Amino acid sequence: MIGVAAPAGSLTSLCQRVFGVRRLTCGILGLLAFAALWELGTMLLGLNPATRTFVTFGPIPTFKSVPFLWQTDRIQDAVVASGYRIGMGMLLAVIFGVPIGILMGLSKRFRELSNSGFQFLRMISPLSWMPLAVIMYPDWNQAIIFLIAIAAVWPVIFATAAGLAKVDPNWFKVARNLGANPVHMISLVILPAIAFDVFTGIRLALGVAWIVLVPAELLGVTSGLGYAIRDARDTLSYNHLTVMVLVIGIIGWFLDGICVALITRYSWRHRVAG
Amino acid sequence: MAKRGVRIRIQGLTHRYSARSALTFERVEVEAQAGEALAIIGRSGCGKSTLLHIVAGLLRPTHGSVRLDDTLVEGPSPRWVMMFQAPHLFPWMQVAQNVGIGLRFAHRPKDEIRRRVADAIRLVELQEFADANVQDLSGGQQQRVALARSLVMEPELLLLDEPFSALDAFTRAALQRDVRSIVKRLGINMVIVTHDIDEAVLMSERALIMAGRPGKIFHDIPIDLNGPRERQDPAVQDMRARLMKAFEEATRLQPGDSDDEAPVRTGAESRPGNIAKTVVATGNLGPTRA
Numbered sequence: 001m002i003g004v005a006a007p008a009g010s011l012t013s014l015c016q017r018v019f020g021v022r023r024l025t026c027g028i029l030g031l032l033a034f035a036a037l038w039e040l041g042t043m044l045l046g047l048n049p050a051t052r053t054f055v056t057f058g059p060i061p062t063f064k065s066v067p068f069l070w071q072t073d074r075i076q077d078a079v080v081a082s083g084y085r086i087g088m089g090m091l092l093a094v095i096f097g098v099p100i101g102i103l104m105g106l107s108k109r110f111r112e113l114s115n116s117g118f119q120f121l122r123m124i125s126p127l128s129w130m131p132l133a134v135i136m137y138p139d140w141n142q143a144i145i146f147l148i149a150i151a152a153v154w155p156v157i158f159a160t161a162a163g164l165a166k167v168d169p170n171w172f173k174v175a176r177n178l179g180a181n182p183v184h185m186i187s188l189v190i191l192p193a194i195a196f197d198v199f200t201g202i203r204l205a206l207g208v209a210w211i212v213l214v215p216a217e218l219l220g221v222t223s224g225l226g227y228a229i230r231d232a233r234d235t236l237s238y239n240h241l242t243v244m245v246l247v248i249g250i251i252g253w254f255l256d257g258i259c260v261a262l263i264t265r266y267s268w269r270h271r272v273a274g
Numbered sequence: 275m276a277k278r279g280v281r282i283r284i285q286g287l288t289h290r291y292s293a294r295s296a297l298t299f300e301r302v303e304v305e306a307q308a309g310e311a312l313a314i315i316g317r318s319g320c321g322k323s324t325l326l327h328i329v330a331g332l333l334r335p336t337h338g339s340v341r342l343d344d345t346l347v348e349g350p351s352p353r354w355v356m357m358f359q360a361p362h363l364f365p366w367m368q369v370a371q372n373v374g375i376g377l378r379f380a381h382r383p384k385d386e387i388r389r390r391v392a393d394a395i396r397l398v399e400l401q402e403f404a405d406a407n408v409q410d411l412s413g414g415q416q417q418r419v420a421l422a423r424s425l426v427m428e429p430e431l432l433l434l435d436e437p438f439s440a441l442d443a444f445t446r447a448a449l450q451r452d453v454r455s456i457v458k459r460l461g462i463n464m465v466i467v468t469h470d471i472d473e474a475v476l477m478s479e480r481a482l483i484m485a486g487r488p489g490k491i492f493h494d495i496p497i498d499l500n501g502p503r504e505r506q507d508p509a510v511q512d513m514r515a516r517l518m519k520a521f522e523e524a525t526r527l528q529p530g531d532s533d534d535e536a537p538v539r540t541g542a543e544s545r546p547g548n549i550a551k552t553v554v555a556t557g558n559l560g561p562t563r564a
Binding site for chain 2: 168170171173174175176177178179180181184188189192193195266268
C-alpha cells in the first residue's frame with residue numbers, strides 16, 4: 001500500500017508544482033504581453049505628430065515617475081482618500097444591504113412589496129444620483145460616499161436574499177428546538193449559512209463601487225485617485241495619470257483577492273458540491 | 275446529564291393547520307409516568323409527527339394542552355428536545371460545535387460547554403470525530419451527532435421523529451439499541467414516532483396506535499419485556515404480532531387509511547395464538563389500556 005501511495009503522492013505533488021508554476025508563468029507572461037501592447041500603442045502614438053504629446057502614457061515614463069509620486073506622498077494621499085470613501089461607502093452598503101437582504105429572504109410579503117421598487121432603483125446609474133447627492137450633503141466627501149453606497153448596496157441585498165432562499169428551513173426548526181432566540185438565529189445560523197453569498201455580493205459590490213469611485217472623484221473633490229487623474233490630465237502629466245490608473249488596478253485586484261479569500265474561508269458549500 | 279424524567283399529560287389535543295384545512299387529529303389524550311418510553315405508531319398522514327411537534331412546542335395546538343409535570347408546553351425548551359428524521363446538522367460547524375450549539379443558545383459558560391459536549395460525544399461513541407467536519411461523517415454518525423446534540427441539553431423528555439428511518443438496517447439496529455440504553459441509563463422520558471413496529475417493540479414500554487383521518491389513538495398497549503430486547507426473541511416477536519394485530523384492527527375501522535400509503539413495517543410473521551386482547555377506542559377516544 002505504501003509503495004503504491006508514495007508514487008501517487010509524488011505525482012500529485014509534482015502536478016501541483018507544475019500547475020502552480022504554470023499558473024505563475026502564465027500570469028507573468030500575460031502581464032508582459034499587456035506591457036508589450038502598451039508600449040506598442042505608445043510607439044504608434046509617437047509615430048503620429050498629432051499624438052506625439054501623449055507618448056508619456058507609455059510604460060517606461062510611467063514607471064520612471066513612480067518614485068517621485070511615492071516620495072512626494074501623492075500616491076499614498078490619493079489611496080488613503082479614495083480608500084476612506086470606498087471603505088465608508090462599502091460599510092454603509094453592508095450595514096443596510098445585509099439586513100434588508102435577510103428581511104427579503106425571510107419575509108415573502110416584504111420581498112413582494114420591495115422587489116419591484118428595488119429592481120427599479122438598481123437599474124438607475126449611480127452617477128445620475130450625483131445632483132441629488134450634492135444637494136443632500138454639505139460636502140463632496142459625503143456625496144461620493146453616498147454614491148458608492150447606493151451603487152454597492154444592490155448586489156449585497158440581492159446576494160443576501162438569494163443566499164437565504166437557499167438555506168435549509170430545517171436548520172431554523174432545529175435551532176428553535178434547541179432554544180435559539182432571534183439574535184442567535186441571525187448570528188449563529190443565518191449569517192454563517194449565508195456568509196458565502198454575502199461575501200460574493202460584497203465582491204460584486206466592490207467592483208461596482210470601484211467603478212463609481214473614480215468618476216465621482218473627477219467632480220468637485222481635491223483628493224483621491226479620481227482627482228489625481230483629473231489633476232494629471234489638467235497638468236498634461238500623462239505619466240502620472242497612468243501611474244494612478246495602475247494604482248487603481250492594483251488596489252482593485254488586491255481587494256478582489258481579499259474577497260475571494262473570504263469567500264473561500266467562509267464557504268462550506270464546496271464540500272457539499274465535492 | 276439529567277437523572278429523571280417527567281410526567282407527561284396530553285389533554286384533549288386537537289389540531290388543524292389552518293381554519294380551512296381538515297383536522298389532523300382530534301381529542302388525543304395521553305398520560306405517561308416519569309422515565310417512561312412511549313412509541314406512537316401509525317401510517318403516514320395520521321398526524322403522529324404533528325402530535326410530536328406540538329409536544330416539542332414547535333407547533334401550537336388548535337385545542338387542548340400538553341403539560342410536562344406542571345409546566346404547560348407553550349414553546350421549545352431545553353427540557354424537552356426533539357430529534358428529527360434527518361440530522362440537519364450545521365455544515366459550517368465541526369462535530370463538537372454542532373453538539374454544543376444548544377448550550378451556546380443557553381449562554382452556558384465555555385468550560386461547562388466543553389465538558390458537557392465531551393461527555394455527550396463520549397456517550398454516542400464519536401470521540402475520535404469531535405473535530406471532524408460533519409459533512410465528512412456517514413449518515414449513522416451524523417444521526418449520532420444529532421442525538422448527542424439533543425442529549426447534551428440534559429432534557430427530561432427526548433422526542434424522536436422517525437429518527438432512524440433514513441439509515442441502513444445495521445446502523446438503525448445499533449442506534450435503536452444505543453438510544454434505548456442511553457435513555458434508560460439517564461432515566462429520562464422518550465416519545466418516539468415511527469411506522470416501524472419492530473422499532474416500537476425494541477425501544478419503548480408502551481405503544482400508542484394512531485389511525486384514521488383525523489388521527490385518533492386507538493390502542494395503548496404496554497410492552498412488558500424485561501432485559502435486553504433482541505429481534506429474534508420469541509417475546510419480542512409475540513409483541514410485534516400483537517401490535518400488528520391491533521394496528522390492523524384500528525386501520526380496518528378507518529377508511530381513511532388506504533392501502534396505497536406507506537405500509538407499517540414488520541420484521542417477521544405474526545404468531546397466531548399469541549395475540550393479546552386489545553381494546554378498540556370508542557367514541558370517547560380516550561387512552562385505553564390492553
